[in-house]
Amino acid sequence: MTAAVSPSSPPLISVRGLVKSFKGMRALDGVDADIARGEVLVVIGPSGSGKSTFIRCLNGLEMPTDGRIEVDGAPVQTRSNRDWRRARQRIGMVFQDYSLFPHMTVLRNICLAPQRAGVATAAQAEETAIRLLRRVGLAHKADSYPVELSGGQQQRVAIVRALAMKPDAILFDEPTSALDPETVGEVLAVMRELAREGMTMVVVTHEMGFAREVADRVMFMDRGRIVETGTPAQVFGSPAEPRTREFLDMIL
Ligand code: ADP
Ligand code: MG
Numbered sequence: 166m167t168a169a170v171s172p173s174s175p176p177l178i179s180v181r182g183l184v185k186s187f188k189g190m191r192a193l194d195g196v197d198a199d200i201a202r203g204e205v206l207v208v209i210g211p212s213g214s215g216k217s218t219f220i221r222c223l224n225g226l227e228m229p230t231d232g233r234i235e236v237d238g239a240p241v242q243t244r245s246n247r248d249w250r251r252a253r254q255r256i257g258m259v260f261q262d263y264s265l266f267p268h269m270t271v272l273r274n275i276c277l278a279p280q281r282a283g284v285a286t287a288a289q290a291e292e293t294a295i296r297l298l299r300r301v302g303l304a305h306k307a308d309s310y311p312v313e314l315s316g317g318q319q320q321r322v323a324i325v326r327a328l329a330m331k332p333d334a335i336l337f338d339e340p341t342s343a344l345d346p347e348t349v350g351e352v353l354a355v356m357r358e359l360a361r362e363g364m365t366m367v368v369v370t371h372e373m374g375f376a377r378e379v380a381d382r383v384m385f386m387d388r389g390r391i392v393e394t395g396t397p398a399q400v401f402g403s404p405a406e407p408r409t410r411e412f413l414d415m416i417l
Contacts, residue, residue, distance in 0.1 A: 175238065177202040177333060177365050178223060178256075183232035185218050185389075192218040194389035196232070200334070203363045207376040207397075210386035211412060216369045219386065220336040223367065224256035236333065254282055257327030257335040261342050263319040265311040265326070271298070272307040275326045284330065297325040301355050317348025321355055334365035341372060373417060377401060385409045 176199035185193040192215045200206055208216050221227040222234060225241050234241040241252040265274050275297070276290035285293060298304045301321040311319050320340055327335050337356065341349045353375050360366060360379045370376065376383055376397055383400040385392045385408075393406045401417075404410045 174202065176200055177204075177237060178367075179233075179235045180223070181233045183219070183222060183234065184230045185215075185222060185227055186230045191389050193222070193229075196389075196391055198384065198391065198394075200365060200367060201381075202333075202365055204381045205360045205366045205368065205379055207380035207383045208367060208369045208386060209371070209373075209376065209383060209412070210392075214386040215389040216386055217338050218389075220258070220338055220367055220369060223336055224258050225253045226258070250282075254284070254330055255333045257330055257332035259320070259323050259327055259335060259337045259340050261339040263311070263316070263323045263343075265319055265323060267311050270308050270310060271303070271314070271322050274311070274322060275329050278326070279329050282330065290329065293329055294325065297328050298322075300358075301325055315348055316344045317351045320344065320348075320352045324352075324355055324359075328359075334367065335359070337366065337368040337370065339369050339371070341370065371416060373401070385412065387412070 178200040180196055180198040183193050183196040184191060196219060208219065210216050218227060222229050223241070236252055236255055239252070266277070269277070272291065272294055275294040276287070279285040279290045279293070280287055295304055295307060298307055301324065303318060303321055306314060306318060311322070314322065340356070341352050344352065349372070353372060356366070356368070356375070357379055380397050382394055383397050384394045385400060387408050393400065393404065393409050400409065401413065404413060
């Protein structure tokens with residue numbers, strides 16, 4: 166649970182009437198959501214319900230078919246290349262498969278984007294990278310290549326890479342689903358720490374323990390729509406919608 170959420174301040178991320186169609190099939194069918202600064206929102210739902218598409222729209226990886234997304238009052242999906250790039254810089258993303266560049270060292274992986282985007286000089290980027298690596302216990306791996314790291318270590322590097330851009334929020338798409346069970350905990354621990362520090366996070370996950378403990382709100386999606394949103398206690402303890410109950414019965 167995070168301390169920084171204030172319901173009265175304007176949302177960091179605001180989503181209205183979001184629709185995303187793939188060849189006429191609506192992956193998102195009218196999604197409205199507000200995400201407050203410092204909030205941890207956990208998104209759950211069956212496979213194919215639109216969870217990935219939703220968060221990919223939030224950082225401009227997918228162009229919405231209709232609707233509006235604003236980050237800090239500025240629209241994300243404009244036609245302008247520059248606006249799009251700026252929006253993506255402000256919202257970090259961590260994928261299920263880590264997506265590190267295999268031919269680059271850990272340090273290069275982390276420093277590449279901040280340098281390219283001009284948010285840091287080479288020296289600043291390295292200093293930040295080492296500091297962040299130390300925080301997740303991986304400073305000694307700075308010169309290693311991804312293949313030399315365990316899945317959990319690679320995912321912690323991916324989180325550091327997102328943090329190095331000093332994002333306003335980080336989106337996580339099933340960050341522990343590809344990990345060996347013994348390394349899931351070390352990644353969740355880093356995420357828990359980020360939440361405690363007030364990072365705004367949207368997390369697609371099947372880790373219900375994490376959701377119960379860390380989420381400010383849980384959002385259940387089905388067939389491209391938000392079926393219900395509430396605190397973990399509400400959604401897990403007494404879901405309002407039968408579809409939520411069915412899903413929880415299936416996975417818990
Ligand atoms: P989830 O993450 O909840 O499993 P997704 O957002 O990945 O769901 O997918 C929602 C729906 O959109 C699914 O039916 C999926 O097949 C479809 N979809 C997602 N991405 C694409 C794409 N690039 N092209 C075509 N269909 C897609
Ligand atoms: Mg997905």
